[in-house]
Amino acid sequence: MTRWLVLGLAALALAGCGGGDDESDSASGNATTGASTAGGCHQVEPPEPRQEDGAEKETALPEGKKPELVVQTNCGTFTIELDEKASPKTVASVAGLAEAGFYDETTFHRIIPGFVIQGGDPTATGTGGPGYSTVDTPAEATKYTKGVVAMAKTPTEAPGTAGSQFFVVTGPDAGLPPEYAVIGKVTEGLDVVEKIGQLGDAATEEPTEVVVISKMRLADA
Numbered sequence: 001m002t003r004w005l006v007l008g009l010a011a012l013a014l015a016g017c018g019g020g021d022d023e024s025d026s027a028s029g030n031a032t033t034g035a036s037t038a039g040g041c042h043q044v045e046p047p048e049p050r051q052e053d054g055a056e057k058e059t060a061l062p063e064g065k066k067p068e069l070v071v072q073t074n075c076g077t078f079t080i081e082l083d084e085k086a087s088p089k090t091v092a093s094v095a096g097l098a099e100a101g102f103y104d105e106t107t108f109h110r111i112i113p114g115f116v117i118q119g120g121d122p123t124a125t126g127t128g129g130p131g132y133s134t135v136d137t138p139a140e141a142t143k144y145t146k147g148v149v150a151m152a153k154t155p156t157e158a159p160g161t162a163g164s165q166f167f168v169v170t171g172p173d174a175g176l177p178p179e180y181a182v183i184g185k186v187t188e189g190l191d192v193v194e195k196i197g198q199l200g201d202a203a204t205e206e207p208t209e210v211v212v213i214s215k216m217r218l219a220d221a
Helices: 009-015 088-099 190-197
Strands: 032-036 042-044 068-073 076-082 106-112 116-121 148-151 166-169 182-188 212-218
Touching: 068 088, 076 088, 076 190, 088 182, 088 212, 106 190, 116 190, 182 190
Parallel strands: none
Antiparallel strands: 032 042, 068 076, 068 212, 076 182, 106 116, 106 212, 116 166, 148 166, 148 182
16 A cells, blocks of 8 residues: 555645755666756666565664764755654664665655655555554654654554655645654755755656665664
């Protein structure tokens, strides 16, 4: 099943349903022309779709400091400060998948300007994941404001259910109900997220340019 947010941008009114570097994708296996796209990203070919992994992964997070995920894309790099308290099982899973290279060579397959960017599907169809799920029910007071990173789920799944697909909020407030497990917030490279957030068609929710995650790892790992 497709892992969507419960409602898209067009239904929001009805249901109320940071600075990064310009790092290239040289670590990526994608062919690049060295040219820049109209959106200011490095031009790359879309990666070959992969099947779900099927094996559960999790990792111990570094002690003594707040853990961070560094996400390198052909549009630049951004950093997510992880929130273990909000979603301990989900954060451990996402970190484990990242350390295993699960997110490398995947795309942001859903981009809605002024709302969210969504990625983490190895099949690039909107239906893929790691082959398992976690559940961390969000607090009732959870808000999905700009820079918040949370996990997508299908409408029929319980609140807080997560696979591998995540979204980053690009609008001031997505207006979503507290049903999506929050894993953290973008603390560096928000400008990169905003740039990616402009590369989508609001009508189709599809990207207008190829945006690829070349590498996603825990900081200092």
